[in-house]
Amino acid sequence: MRGEGTRSRRRDALSALHLEAASSSRSAAMNPRPSSLAPAPCRILGIDPGSQRTGIGIIEVDEAGRSRHVFNCAINLLDNETFAARLKQLFDELGAIILDYAPHEVAVERVFVSRNADSALKLGQARGAAICAVVSRGLAISEYAAREVKQSVVGTGSGDKAQVQHMVGVLLNLHEKLQADAADALAIALTHAHVRASVARLGLPRVAWRRR
Secondary structure, three states: OHHHHHHHHHHHHHHHHHHHHHHHHHHHHHOOOOOOOOOOOEEEEEEEOOOOEEEEEEEEEOOOOOEEEEEEEEEEOOOOOOHHHHHHHHHHHHHHHHHHHOOOEEEEEOOOOOOOHHHHHHHHHHHHHHHHHHHOOOOOEEEEOHHHHHHHHOOOOOOOHHHHHHHHHHHOOOOOOOOHHHHHHHHHHHHHHHHHHHHHHHOOOHHHHHHO
């Protein structure tokens, strides 16, 4: 009799466990947990390199393609006594911004051919310092021509700086007037956001997409 009582209590305990498990299963079915968290926004750093001032602009782009302003500034390089000191300042300050804001992707304006050889050389050196600051922190860079940026943001490759400033403010819902170099940098970041969205829709590498 004692053994039968023990077996009966075990059956009752197992029945209770089965009922609890069934109840939990029904509750989970009625209130499913999300399978995964929503993807984090992509943070894009845009750089408008210059030997006197370098524009910096950072935006975030969510999965729906909406862009949000994060940060912008113009690094003033004119207070240095030598050009080499300007390059060091650019490298150091851009590196600090990358550490502070942790962008996922970086876009920079492609250097243009200038009639003034000295200006072109200095611009190329400033651009090189900016690129070194980026790649030294393990980030890849996409490059865009000025005309490509204007086409993306303004709608025409011949847009002027005032139009770029205005449209960047509209696209990012900014009410204060932007400094020109910072606006250019944000425009570069927005261009990269548009291109990466197009590439995602087409399912093609960017190089292949641009050849179409």
